[in-house]
Amino acid sequence: MMNTSTFKGLMAMGALSALVACGSGSGGSLEPTPINPAPAPTPSFTAAQLQGRWVTATGIEPQQVALVLPTASGSDGMTLWALGTDFKVARLSLGTTGVDGLTAQGKQWGAGQTGSQVLGYAGSANLVQNTMMLNNGALQLNRTDNLTGSGQLSDAVGVWAARFGGSAVAVNWTVSADGAISGPSTTGCTYTGQLRPRTDVKVYQASVVETCSTGTKSFAGVATHRAAAGSAPAALTLVVVSTDAAETSALAVLLNKN
Amino acid sequence: MPELVENFVPSLPPASGGLVVTGDGNGDGMADRLQTDVVSVPFRNTPQVSQHPYAPVVFVTLVAGSTQGKVDTTGSTSAALASVVQQDAPANLPAALDMPLGVIGFTANVGTARTEETFSLYVGAGTSVNGYWVLGNAGVWVNLASAAYGGAMVQEGDKLRLDFKLVDGGEFDTNNMADGVITAQGGLAHMPLSLVGYTPDMPVSGFWF
Numbered sequence: 001m002m003n004t005s006t007f008k009g010l011m012a013m014g015a016l017s018a019l020v021a022c023g024s025g026s027g028g029s030l031e032p033t034p035i036n037p038a039p040a041p042t043p044s045f046t047a048a049q050l051q052g053r054w055v056t057a058t059g060i061e062p063q064q065v066a067l068v069l070p071t072a073s074g075s076d077g078m079t080l081w082a083l084g085t086d087f088k089v090a091r092l093s094l095g096t097t098g099v100d101g102l103t104a105q106g107k108q109w110g111a112g113q114t115g116s117q118v119l120g121y122a123g124s125a126n127l128v129q130n131t132m133m134l135n136n137g138a139l140q141l142n143r144t145d146n147l148t149g150s151g152q153l154s155d156a157v158g159v160w161a162a163r164f165g166g167s168a169v170a171v172n173w174t175v176s177a178d179g180a181i182s183g184p185s186t187t188g189c190t191y192t193g194q195l196r197p198r199t200d201v202k203v204y205q206a207s208v209v210e211t212c213s214t215g216t217k218s219f220a221g222v223a224t225h226r227a228a229a230g231s232a233p234a235a236l237t238l239v240v241v242s243t244d245a246a247e248t249s250a251l252a253v254l255l256n257k258n
Numbered sequence: 259m260p261e262l263v264e265n266f267v268p269s270l271p272p273a274s275g276g277l278v279v280t281g282d283g284n285g286d287g288m289a290d291r292l293q294t295d296v297v298s299v300p301f302r303n304t305p306q307v308s309q310h311p312y313a314p315v316v317f318v319t320l321v322a323g324s325t326q327g328k329v330d331t332t333g334s335t336s337a338a339l340a341s342v343v344q345q346d347a348p349a350n351l352p353a354a355l356d357m358p359l360g361v362i363g364f365t366a367n368v369g370t371a372r373t374e375e376t377f378s379l380y381v382g383a384g385t386s387v388n389g390y391w392v393l394g395n396a397g398v399w400v401n402l403a404s405a406a407y408g409g410a411m412v413q414e415g416d417k418l419r420l421d422f423k424l425v426d427g428g429e430f431d432t433n434n435m436a437d438g439v440i441t442a443q444g445g446l447a448h449m450p451l452s453l454v455g456y457t458p459d460m461p462v463s464g465f466w467f
Contacts, residue, residue: 063465065465065467067467085460085465087458111457112455112456162459162461163459163461164456164457164458164459165354165455165457166459167397167459168353168399169398169453169456170398184406185406185451185453186394186398186401187404187450187451187452188389188400188402188404188407188451189404190406210452210453213405213411213451214388224466224467226466232462232463233462233463234463235464249454252458252467253453253458254458254460254465254466255461256461
């Protein structure tokens with residue numbers, strides 16, 4: 001592979017040759033020798049190979065978890081969903097560049113806030129070490145699970161509870177055998193929705209409709225399940241974005257099984 | 259409640275278009291002082307009535323055995339209001355919960371044990387509330403004036419009407435007995451309804467995504 005200094009040297013020589021040719025006054029049709037552009041670097045991986053659950057190292061606060069998933073719409077591409085312990089939600093389209101470079105473009109939503117922030121990250125990945133860096137290294141992630149397989153609806157069936165705002169609000173949702181979500185919040189809103197296990201990756205597609213006396217709002221996104229372990233109940237986390245054109249808000253619903 | 263005081267409640271014109279009756283807080287065409295299941299009470303416009311006993315007066319009207327704010331005369335049971343009082347809002351309310359008139363404590367004799375009774379509260383439409391909130395067994399305030407809990411909040415004339423259901427001996431009957439008496443401690447309050455306004459709590463099982 002040509003290094004940068006060699007390439008620049010050749011360019012200079014080429015330019016010089018052209019100047020010499022043009023200024024020779026010979027009247028001939030001497031053309032400058034074309035310079036072949038440097039070949040595009042071959043990527044060392046595809047975005048699809050980044051599928052999985054990626055987490056920040058222990059001790060990094062706020063902890064971040066990113067799920068890299070094939071885009072649910074069926075179009076080519078990978079989507080990175082991120083949730084931190086600060087409960088900010090991000091959804092980014094992931095692409096590759098150069099040998100091991102990454103680009104990530106999308107939005108971030110603050111917890112409990114309306115409105116989003118546009119994000120654009122550059123980064124890199126190393127599949128041998130299962131590491132990924134975004135935001136020019138500010139966000140370092142390690143892959144802990146490839147998420148191969150498919151979501152199991154039976155895991156999600158049951159009654160789930162979550163709280164918000166320092167126990168100001170509680171939700172109790174039931175997921176039925178067909179994946180239908182239903183239940184109220186203590187503020188008097190009702191929720192309906194659907195969990196659909198994906199067959200290509202071990203997550204669920206999630207949709208939720210919130211109906212309050214103040215209005216109705218629809219959300220769509222992704223959900224993941226963790227089995228009960230010891231005294232810790234099973235967990236089901238939904239990360240969904242409002243489906244209005246401006247995608248004004250997002251919800252992170254961290255449910256535990258009752 | 260002294261009958262004379264009850265006559266000062268701003269009357270609600272009957273929806274049927276009949277004559278406005280003095281002292282008719284719920285617009286049923288009858289003075290509240292003549293009804294055992296309708297009471298209009300002057301509250302102080304403060305969440306801490308013990309500290310501000312001379313705050314401006316606002317009237318609250320409570321209807322027991324209510325159908326859309328009017329006494330249900332078709333049912334086989336009847337309810338009578340024994341007391342309605344204003345109390346201080348609890349000091350440990352969630353930050354998002356604003357209870358401008360404090361707690362409304364009331365007792366209703368509903369006759370048969372385990373009876374479910376519907377109540378309505380009327381307050382001036384300018385009062386910034388979006389529900390009738392009671393503290394549930396799980397330690398979370400619940401908006402009973404919502405469809406999810408069989409209630410509703412509507413504007414009727416220049417008043418808000420908040421309908422809610424309570425069961426004798428049920429979760430929100432604070433005397434905890436199925437004895438034919440419903441005792442309630444709730445408040446007209448405002449709190450954001452949508453989950454979008456809230457930060458999730460960390461679940462007991464820890465963070466997972």
